[in-house]
Amino acid sequence: EGMSRLKLVLLVLLFRRGTPVCQRQGEAQPPELTKAGDFVTGGIFTFRTGYRGSVPTFQTVPDPPTCLDINVREFKFAQTMIFAIEEINQNPAILPNHTMGYNIYNSCGMTNIMRSALVLANGQREIIDERNCTKADTAQAILGHSGSAPTVGFARIMGRFQIPVLSHFATCACLSNREEFPSFFRTIPSDLHQGRALAKLVKHFSWTWVGAISNKNEYGINGITTFIQAAQEEGVCIEYYQAFEQTGPLHELAKVVESVKHSTSKVIVAFMSHREVNVLVTELFRQNITGLQWVGSDAWITDDSLTDSEGHSLLVGSLGFTVSKAKIPGLEEHLRQLHPSQFPDSQFVRDFWEDVFDCALNNTANTQRKPCSGFESLQTFESYFTDVSELRFTNNVYKSVHTVAHALHSLVTCKEGRGPFYNGSCADTGHIQPWQVLHYLQNINFTTNQGERVTFDQNGDSPARYELVNLQHVTSRTLHVATVGVFDSTLPSERQFIMNGMNIVWGGGSHTVPVSVCSESCPPGKHKVLQKRKHICCYDCIPCAEGEISNIPDSMECFKCPIDYWPNTRGDVCILKEIEYLSYAEIMGIMLTFLCLMGAIVTTVIALVFFHFRETPIVRANNSELSFLLLFSLTLCFLCSLTFIGRPTEWSCMLRHTAFGITFVLCISCVLGKTIVVLMAFRATLPGSNMMKWFGPAQQRLSVLFFTLIQVLICILWLTINPPFPFKNMNHYKEKIILECALGSSVWFWAVFGYIGLLAVLCFVLAFLARKLPDNFNEAKFITFSMLIFWSVWIAFIPAYVSSPGKFTVAVEIFAIIASSYGLLSCIFIPKCYVILLRPEQNTKRHIMGKTKDIQC
Secondary structure, X not given: OHHHHHHHHHHHHHHHHHOOOEEOOOOOOOOOEEXXXXXXXXXXXXXXXXXXOOOOOOOOOOXXXXXXXXXXXXXXXXXXHHHHHHHHHOOOOOOOOOOEXXXXXXXXXXXXXXXXXXXHHHOOOOEEOOOOOOOOOOOOEEEOOOOHXXXXXXXXXXXXXXXXXEEOOOOOHHHHOOOOOOOEEEOOOOHHHHHHHHHHHHHHOOOOEEEEEEEOOHHHHHHHHHHHHHHHHOOOEEEEEEEEOOOOOHHHHHHHHHHHHHOOOOEEEEEOOHHHHHHHHHHHHHOOOOOOEEEEOOOOOOOHHHHHOOOHHHHOOOEEEEEOOEOOOOHHHXXXXXXXXXXOOOHHHHHHHHHHHHHHHHOOOOOOOOHHXXXXXXXXXXXXXXXXXXXXXXXXXXXXHHHHHHHHHHHHOOOOOOOOOHHHOXXXXXXXXXXXXXXXXXXXXXXXXXXXEEEOOOOOXXXXXXXXXXXXXXXXXXXXXXXXXXXXXOOOHHHOEEEOOOOOOEHHHEOOOOOOOOOOOOOOOEEEEEOXXXXXXXXXXXXXXXXXXXXXXXXXXXXXXXXXXXXXXXXXXXXXXXXXXXOOOOHHHHHHHHHHHHHHHHHHHHHHHHHHOOOOHHHHHOOHHHHHHHHHHHHHHHHHHHXXXXXXXXXXXXXXXXXXXXXXXXXXXXXHHHHHHHHXXXXXXXXXXXXXXXXOHHHHHHHHHHHHHHHHHHHHHHHHHOOOEEEEEOOOOXXXXXXXXXXXXXXXXXXXXXXXXHHHHHHHHHHHHOOOOOOOOOOHHHHHHHHHHHHHHHHHHHHHHHHOOOHHHHHHHHHHHHHHHHHHHHXXXXXXXXXXXXXXXXXXXXXXXXXXXXXOO
């Protein structure tokens, strides 16, 4: 209820007794260039840059400002608008039986620009009323301004009157807000597109650490914000220095210069006007801050006034996007034929003409203005003013005029009953309302004579088509712009930005692409660790942890390799772990194999020697049957060592330990039998002894068989209950796999070893007791030495076996088998072979029964 009353009060205040909404104060500002027509198109340009004016008090009408330096480019824009209107008026295919007129205002300073816009909205009337904008002197559309900030100012007001505003140069993304600017259109892409294009540019050249500077106005702030957002989406980090204005406090410029000086970024993106760029590069030049790669917005990247700055040499190599250039047939002739007599009421045209010709004829400069309007001679001015080879923003002015003409053409050629308005009605051509023109502009779609398609989206923006330009030569007189790439937002994302292959000159005149990163790229094998309180692009490269890899550059984390894999030396690929086992192909395996085979051969040779001399006393006296069985078991002991070499398999794992256990029990059983026979033989020589009848050959064979069968039974139980099996041991080494035979059951393993040890202890004790028995017939002392060697080897084996890693465990076990076998062979049989082969005179019954000195190991 309270809100309803408030609205009622406002309505009464606004509309009581026909009181106008807004009434102009003072005299209306006349247009600088004007021509009557059926449809009037307004234009707002700034023919002079810089002005002096009093500070408004809002109590009295301020004095008109004094405009200063001539801006030739803005005047060229105005002449292009006039040329386009004349071209349309001469074309019977567009607006037949109707003509277009224009009111072009020369306005410097925000106040004058706003006044010009209000005059175009209201004409020369005293009263401005949004309900009645139908008089002939009201503009159907307004072209301008070249700056975003002034355009924002008057486009918001024109939106209240629904008068279309078309800009050829205002790129601020803020103008795309249809709620604030419902009648705004532009023939230049929005900074929203330019920001994204610049983000793709810096990403294309791998610049991940980029500085940014902007104007301290809506154009700069919105443009740089859009760029920063798009760049962050592309993974680029932005170091935003500060926004500043050319006329702002000096400390702002000093702060920006200090930021640039101490920054590690070598690339700077500048969303500024050419005036701020000139001020900044001049200061950088004075402080000898060089070697920077400048990336510019379209507001300055192709502006000819860049050559005026003291530090213009710093801009060599600058890159930036600007609108595509085009050719406008007939424009050059129009500009060359320009004369003050064509605009008798224009004071600016007279001043402009006098200024240029006064310089040219008298070769002197007016002290109130720059020489020849900023040019050194009439020829220099003429070559610039009439140059139509690089028409970029000028072409946007041309397109804007044709856009209005096509909208008006659609309006006047509307067929009643087929119109876009209520009940299919059309606009009254005698009383055209601005909102009707606005409707046709929103739905415009045509192609210019140059082949450019003109259309607007729902926000009044044109499709973004840019050329990437490179400032390859900048001197005090010339600015050479080369097109090195294109950007087209209408194409798929991956094809929007394309380089044309042309050589680029980089910042400072270099021919190599500059590097601009906060931290160098992390190679595969390392991962990024962000630095505290710094941008995401500032990081340290840390090697991956053990067992992990990173296979892409700049990886944020490392990945663990599968259990059977391990990183390579670079840490970027998981490779199969090296499988380690004692192989026949390696040196250790070859040596052990050689020792095994040599032992088996020596044992066989000894067996052959014993067989050949089997009838000799020394062979017969040493229990030849057990001797041959012992030699056979020693051969098996040597050969069973070979089962430990080679890749472990299920069968080899079961065979190696059981074969070893059985053959060694067979061997020790034979030695034990020989020891018992020695003892019993001595006892049998005593009077009344009859012990040998219990230890004959049959009993000896049965004892060996009995002792061996016990070991066989243990091995069968082991293999049945929990046999050995191949096993991948990954505990000793992380980078390789030890392929070994797991015991299955350690209880049975130690049972096998324990039984061998029990027999060896018994054999050693008996042999030790019989070591001093008389006669050369006594063999106990040789067995005692052999058992000492056997025990020395296997006692040393246990700690070596437990502590040896990988294949060395197997090697230690093989060595223990070989060493103990050689010990038995050497101490029991070598002395006998020595007598048989080298001392045949001792191989007699008399000598054996005598008291000769014993042969010892």
